Amino acid sequence: MSPGRIKAPDVSHKVILYIEALSVSFDGFKALNDLSLYINDGELRCLIGANGAGKTTLMDVITGKTRCDSGQVYFGQTVDLLKHDEAAIARLGIGRKFQKPTVFEALSVSENLELSLKTGKGVWFTLMAKLDSEQRDRIDAVLTTIGLSALRHKPAGVLSHGQKQWLEIGMLLVSDPRLMLIDEPVAGMTAQETEKTAELLTSLAGERTVVVVEHDMEFVRSIARTVTVLHQGSVLAEGTMDQVQNNPAVVEVYLGEES
Template identity: 65%
Template sequence: MSRSAAVTSMMDVKGVKALEGVQSFLRRDEVFDFIKPVENPLVDTRKNILLYLEGVSVSFDGFKAINDLNLYIEPGELRCIIGPNGAGKTTMMDIITGKTRPDEGEVWLGSNLNLLKMDEADIANAGIGRKFQKPTVFEALSVWENLELAMAGVRSTWGAFRAIMSSSQRDEVKRVLALIGLEKSKNEPAGKLSHGQKQWLEIGMLLMQKPQLLLVDEPVAGMTHQEMDRTAELLLSLAGEQSVVVVEHDMEFVRSIASTVTVLHQGHVLAEGNMDSIQSNPKVREVYLGN
């Protein structure tokens, strides 16, 4: 075969492959790679510790927001973190999620992922989801579309709505809808939901990412008593599937969900134990609960 004929043959092969690629992309029965869930890195929990903070300290303009903090969260555990304003609760979550770098100490997910060597996006992809106090949902989109957009592996709005969901992905959205109690509202715009329902939707959006650890900041602030009870049921149902760390000020709510409570004071663990031992601890009563 002459050189020109060989080149022409190679171009024909490339052209066929390119055409096949375009035709494959245009297929509506195909679940594309960019919507398929991304496998999280292997998290080694053989030592029965999912989240590990030891000797962590950080200062801002001379103020020590976190001071030699040690915290250990087990797989599937539901842990409540309480403490007065300025105790370091938000800074602690910022450190875990990579938003703030400590001056010293160690932070690990399992025994093989050093979170201090990872950026925020990598930490989220590794399996840590964070819910802030104020719910952040796409109010113009339906409840279903919010969950679909949050699905693990989706990286753009265009990509989410161009591709066809598989039956297993649809089943996952339905499962999460049932879990957060919003099946009847699945076609409603998220902006029409109550405050509590928006909180549940955002938790559902995090669950679509299949996290191993959920950080939840003051989930019942501004809720009715009925919404608080439903939120307690939801968080309790999540424990076991993933670890859940809840930062909360409402002691009645904390008592309803907590098996282990950690009290932070001046960036350090002041006390840790069940709710009864925490409420009877004289140091905790002095600095936080009041006499």
């Protein structure tokens, strides 16, 4: 368990994230409208929906960035996320990766991972402090997982777009999250990078729960067992990719000719 982490969530009912009757309004616009969603422990879930469907707002509420008007959000059986701020939610074991990579380009790949270890110290202290054996092993394991071991001493700025995305996923992994929220991981990637990203995210599910927000339907098809379709702040449909693509309501409001 990483420093500062609180005990693991109670997933005795096999559900790690409970979202019930969640509503959020911005100047009269309902970004989330009585949304209910349940994510099972260890699953890889994909969220899809047109722009404005509520995907980002939902991630913001889960991570404490945005406060809701009404509803409930629980991490496991007992942890009410609405009572915690962003920092506390991260310590609980919920990590988020935004669409645009935010790596430290002047630092090496390995140093980026060092900074993400939960030391609670500043950048300079973190880089000057010696890692203990457990921390070194953790970084080595993450480098292997994200496929960047051979580039560990290279500046992050020389990485390709896809490699920067993998590094940022690695920066989440070193903090040992139980739930990972990943926003549009393959935007701008080559076909080969997209395929490797699918393999990476699929490999993470099981030990962790991975929720992916994505617009690339072929990518979603390649990784998802369950897809949740959001529309106007609510859940429109849920099921396998084939089920949602053949759902008349989904075809009408979102997938259109793509189905």
